[in-house]
Amino acid sequence: MTLNAADDRFxxxxxxxxxPEVLRPAEARYxxxxxxxxxxxxxxxxxxxxxxxxAALVRLAAQHKVAIVPYGGGxxxxxGQIAPDGPAPLLLSLERMTAIRAVYxxxxxxxxxxxxxxxxxxxxxxxxxRLFPLSLAAEGTARIGGNLAxxxxxxxVLRYGNARDLCxxxxxxxxxxxxxHGLSRLRKDNTGYDLRNLLIGxxxxxxVITAAALKLWPLPRATGTALMAVASPQAALxxxxxxxxxxxxxxxxxxxxxxxxxxxxxxxxxxxxxxxxEPPEWTVLIDLGLPxxxxxxxxxxxxxGAALEAGLVDDGLIAxxxxxxxxxxxxxxxxxxxxxxxxxVSSHDISVPLSAIxxxxxxxxxxxxxLGAFRIxxxxxxxxxxxxxxxxxxxGRTRQDHVEQRDDIKRAVHDLVHELGGSVSAEHGIGRxxxxxxxxxxxxxxLAAMRAIKDALDPLGIMNPGAVLPARG
Amino acid sequence: MTLNAADDRFxxxxxxxxxPEVLRPAEARYxxxxxxxxxxxxxxxxxxxxxxxxAALVRLAAQHKVAIVPYGGGxxxxxGQIAPDGPAPLLLSLERMTAIRAVYxxxxxxxxxxxxxxxxxxxxxxxxxRLFPLSLAAEGTARIGGNLAxxxxxxxVLRYGNARDLCxxxxxxxxxxxxxHGLSRLRKDNTGYDLRNLLIGxxxxxxVITAAALKLWPLPRATGTALMAVASPQAALxxxxxxxxxxxxxxxxxxxxxxxxxxxxxxxxxxxxxxxxEPPEWTVLIDLGLPxxxxxxxxxxxxxGAALEAGLVDDGLIAxxxxxxxxxxxxxxxxxxxxxxxxxVSSHDISVPLSAIxxxxxxxxxxxxxLGAFRIxxxxxxxxxxxxxxxxxxxGRTRQDHVEQRDDIKRAVHDLVHELGGSVSAEHGIGRxxxxxxxxxxxxxxLAAMRAIKDALDPLGIMNPGAVLPARG
Numbered sequence: 001m002t003l004n005a006a007d008d009r010f011x012x013x014x015x016x017x018x019x020p021e022v023l024r025p026a027e028a029r030y031x032x033x034x035x036x037x038x039x040x041x042x043x044x045x046x047x048x049x050x051x052x053x054x055a056a057l058v059r060l061a062a063q064h065k066v067a068i069v070p071y072g073g074g075x076x077x078x079x080g081q082i083a084p085d086g087p088a089p090l091l092l093s094l095e096r097m098t099a100i101r102a103v104y105x106x107x108x109x110x111x112x113x114x115x116x117x118x119x120x121x122x123x124x125x126x127x128x129x130r131l132f133p134l135s136l137a138a139e140g141t142a143r144i145g146g147n148l149a150x151x152x153x154x155x156x157v158l159r160y161g162n163a164r165d166l167c168x169x170x171x172x173x174x175x176x177x178x179x180x181h182g183l184s185r186l187r188k189d190n191t192g193y194d195l196r197n198l199l200i201g202x203x204x205x206x207x208v209i210t211a212a213a214l215k216l217w218p219l220p221r222a223t224g225t226a227l228m229a230v231a232s233p234q235a236a237l238x239x240x241x242x243x244x245x246x247x248x249x250x251x252x253x254x255x256x257x258x259x260x261x262x263x264x265x266x267x268x269x270x271x272x273x274x275x276x277x278e279p280p281e282w283t284v285l286i287d288l289g290l291p292x293x294x295x296x297x298x299x300x301x302x303x304x305g306a307a308l309e310a311g312l313v314d315d316g317l318i319a320x321x322x323x324x325x326x327x328x329x330x331x332x333x334x335x336x337x338x339x340x341x342x343x344x345v346s347s348h349d350i351s352v353p354l355s356a357i358x359x360x361x362x363x364x365x366x367x368x369x370x371l372g373a374f375r376i377x378x379x380x381x382x383x384x385x386x387x388x389x390x391x392x393x394x395x396g397r398t399r400q401d402h403v404e405q406r407d408d409i410k411r412a413v414h415d416l417v418h419e420l421g422g423s424v425s426a427e428h429g430i431g432r433x434x435x436x437x438x439x440x441x442x443x444x445x446x447l448a449a450m451r452a453i454k455d456a457l458d459p460l461g462i463m464n465p466g467a468v469l470p471a472r473g
Numbered sequence: 474m475t476l477n478a479a480d481d482r483f484x485x486x487x488x489x490x491x492x493p494e495v496l497r498p499a500e501a502r503y504x505x506x507x508x509x510x511x512x513x514x515x516x517x518x519x520x521x522x523x524x525x526x527x528a529a530l531v532r533l534a535a536q537h538k539v540a541i542v543p544y545g546g547g548x549x550x551x552x553g554q555i556a557p558d559g560p561a562p563l564l565l566s567l568e569r570m571t572a573i574r575a576v577y578x579x580x581x582x583x584x585x586x587x588x589x590x591x592x593x594x595x596x597x598x599x600x601x602x603r604l605f606p607l608s609l610a611a612e613g614t615a616r617i618g619g620n621l622a623x624x625x626x627x628x629x630v631l632r633y634g635n636a637r638d639l640c641x642x643x644x645x646x647x648x649x650x651x652x653x654h655g656l657s658r659l660r661k662d663n664t665g666y667d668l669r670n671l672l673i674g675x676x677x678x679x680x681v682i683t684a685a686a687l688k689l690w691p692l693p694r695a696t697g698t699a700l701m702a703v704a705s706p707q708a709a710l711x712x713x714x715x716x717x718x719x720x721x722x723x724x725x726x727x728x729x730x731x732x733x734x735x736x737x738x739x740x741x742x743x744x745x746x747x748x749x750x751e752p753p754e755w756t757v758l759i760d761l762g763l764p765x766x767x768x769x770x771x772x773x774x775x776x777x778g779a780a781l782e783a784g785l786v787d788d789g790l791i792a793x794x795x796x797x798x799x800x801x802x803x804x805x806x807x808x809x810x811x812x813x814x815x816x817x818v819s820s821h822d823i824s825v826p827l828s829a830i831x832x833x834x835x836x837x838x839x840x841x842x843x844l845g846a847f848r849i850x851x852x853x854x855x856x857x858x859x860x861x862x863x864x865x866x867x868x869g870r871t872r873q874d875h876v877e878q879r880d881d882i883k884r885a886v887h888d889l890v891h892e893l894g895g896s897v898s899a900e901h902g903i904g905r906x907x908x909x910x911x912x913x914x915x916x917x918x919x920l921a922a923m924r925a926i927k928d929a930l931d932p933l934g935i936m937n938p939g940a941v942l943p944a945r946g
Contacts (some may be wrong), residue, residue: 456929
């Protein structure tokens with residue numbers, strides 16, 4: 001199936017069907033991505049203002065076999081939003097569909113359009129005395145439609161789940177331009193196949209999400225934050241089990257950080273205030289969110305005491321104010337920026353079964369040491385089994401010095417992950433970066449089923465071709 | 474596509490490929506279902522002992538275009554396990570695949586084969602000091618594969634979610650006889666389309682689930698149960714909001730019961746001990762499950778006090794022992810049996826948005842009153858918006874007296890549910906009972922996508938034909 005470029009002729013067809021404001025000038029920002037790995041390619045850029053306009057554009061694209069690249073906040077880390085090759089596509093940005101259509105505080109539901117920025121969704125929930133718990137570094141730029149299309153993770157997954165767990169219903173334009181009106185506010189609905197979860201995580205290859213019904217939660221009434229120095233990743237897992245045993249789902253975040261991250265902060269972002277005079281080898285950042293009748297700092301003290309007695313921790317800081325809690329989180333949140341400034345040779349967003357984490361870290365470190373002199377910054381959402389395991393050059397060297405080793409490092413880490421029953425893309429998705437990894441490590445029966453589904457719902461192959469699955473020739 | 478019967482010739486083919494023990498004598502139990510509505514039809518009954526044997530049977534069925542009806546515990550309420558017509562199918566029972574393959578307490582994960590009885594799965598979790606929270610009336614007979622295939626609900630949904638929310642991974646035989654090895658123990662895995670959730674809830678029409686990786690939870694350390702008399706369904710919803718605000722996810726069940734249910738118990742099951750001398754018009758049954766450091770009965774007393782002050786409740790009983798808690802639950806759990814003994818004219822497993830519950834009950838009651846003299850037993854999982862809204866004959870009459878009104882009643886209730894943005898199958902699924910309802914009320918774009926997916930994954934139409942979607946002619 002050869003696709004056609006979104007050329008002047010296609011532009012004319014769009015302008016016959018839709019007002020000229022739907023098209024946007026080609027700005028560089030649409031064709032760049034955060035890793036700086038690809039330069040995008042777009043014949044036309046459209047920013048429709050309504051679901052009807054999205055549907056009209058998709059129908060035209062289907063009629064004329066023009067590829068569509070759906071575009072949210074552009075913050076994806078695997079190139080799902082960037083088409084580097086093939087006939088120039090229509091880039092379809094949801095940036096004008098930003099309405100919070102409705103909030104139902106008594107149902108703990110909100111309906112938001114796909115272009116709403118994640119931070120605005122959070123704020124709209126807070127304005128109704130509710131929590132929308134999806135939280136990630138790019139939340140000031142990322143849009144909820146993209147978060148859903150990529151099944152985003154972040155720091156709230158331990159307690160609240162991934163993006164798919166936060167969604168009750170979708171409105172979406174399918175590849176033939178029809179509109180699925182699936183904005184259900186229902187907690188239970190067993191009427192047919194789970195189209196919602198099929199679209200979530202399909203990275204724009206099966207349709208364009210235009211709006212979503214999102215789950216909200218009561219705001220936790222008592223919150224607390226602590227940093228605890230743990231002896232090892234194994235001790236971190238035991239501390240987590242202890243915390244959940246004592247506090248149940250009150251544990252709302254549990255992040256592991258290696259000393260390397262603190263050292264990168266010292267090196268590249270000296271203004272970020274560091275809580276420990278001497279950073280421990282392994283630190284966990286714990287957030288609690290408890291209902292009204294409990295004391296979060298009391299609970300953290302009790303946890304620290306029990307963990308000290310069990311030999312799991314040897315130092316700890318409990319935030320005494322919201323400002324101090326923000327300071328603790330600031331350390332965690334600046335680590336990705338410090339990483340960027342150092343410049344990684346190879347970054348890995350992996351997950352393994354929880355009990356395999358210590359083995360993964362131990363064997364991973366040995367494998368990397370065998371490949372040369374590198375620094376490893378391992379951090380992430382340890383309660384979800386999700387680590388960002390990033391490999392950096394030794395001091396005085398740069399990533400450019402290791403370009404030729406990059407694929408070997410990536411392969412070695414991913415082989416280990418696969419051997420341990422893990423995933424080579426825990427939360428970022430496949431995009432274009434990991435299409436080859438998915439073909440290599442994915443279950444062949446699942447891959448065949450994915451291809452059959454893709455061909456059934458998008459027989460022309462116009463939706464984000466080359467993302468998730470290889471483009472058809 | 475005409476299918477062939479599972480006849481003697483097909484039997485011979487099976488016996489050439491597999492040991493004779495795989496086949497089972499035709500027993501009546503396989504061809505009956507709890508509603509007594511259909512008589513099943515099966516050419517052959519097979520009970521494979523391994524995933525490989527399941528795959529071999531499915532491959533044979535695909536080669537010879539023989540329909541397969543996957544069979545779990547046989548407890549489904551919508552006829553998904555019963556093929557009343559068409560060429561006699563191969564009934565494929567998972568009853569011999571009952572192993573708990575592994576328990577990983579430190580990961581809160583268990584891997585169970587599809588034929589494991591739900592109560593055995595719960596017991597295996599408890600044996601590892603963990604909770605598997607799926608809980609429903611048929612748990613002593615239902616099998617976990619069927620629970621997943623139908624995305625079962627039950628009383629734990631409010632806190633823990635539906636069956637799909639309790640599953641991390643699947644092993645399944647697809648309609649071409651290939652095996653998807655997807656028994657992931659990962660909490661985060663963004664590698665391609667969500668085949669797991671597509672199979673969950675597809676009621677055996679897209680493949681046969683053979684095993685599942687299930688999520689476990691720490692056992693709640695402090696549990697408590699109470700009955701509270703509420704003024705109205707609206708007051709019940711306010712009480713729920715208050716409870717969640719005070720106790721967060723400590724609220725693990727919240728069931729609404731109308732007085733009619735208590736009266737049916739008095740009439741048909743007088744041995745069931747009733748806690749109230751005079752049953753209130755509306756009662757809620759509340760279960761708490763709290764971590765170690767809290768007192769559940771203290772929390773229930775506090776909740777009752779606050780609710781009394783707010784005018785939401787006017788009577789209440791807090792269980793003083795586990796025996797008394799079991800007594801409270803026994804009332805709730807015997808209501809379906811009392812209903813069966815009375816004999817409903819029409820039963821409805823519906824859900825509506827939470828805030829629409831009072832309107833649904835008020836308008837529903839008025840509509841039924843307009844259709845004749847009936848008794849309504851409305852009860853269910855009000856925190857999920859899921860009500861069992863069942864219509865019974867007046868005293869002295871029987872369901873047979875109203876056979877001709879049955880479709881009108883059902884239609885009127887379902888029309889109202891649809892108008893309020895609800896679902897005509899909240900937790901039981903579509904099966905064969907509600908295929909027409911789904912065609913009538915379902916979104917046409919979703920239906921078209923479902924058909925495309927069905928045809929793509931099961932082009933011969935052998936998997937449970939006539940369930941969920943109409944069988945192809």
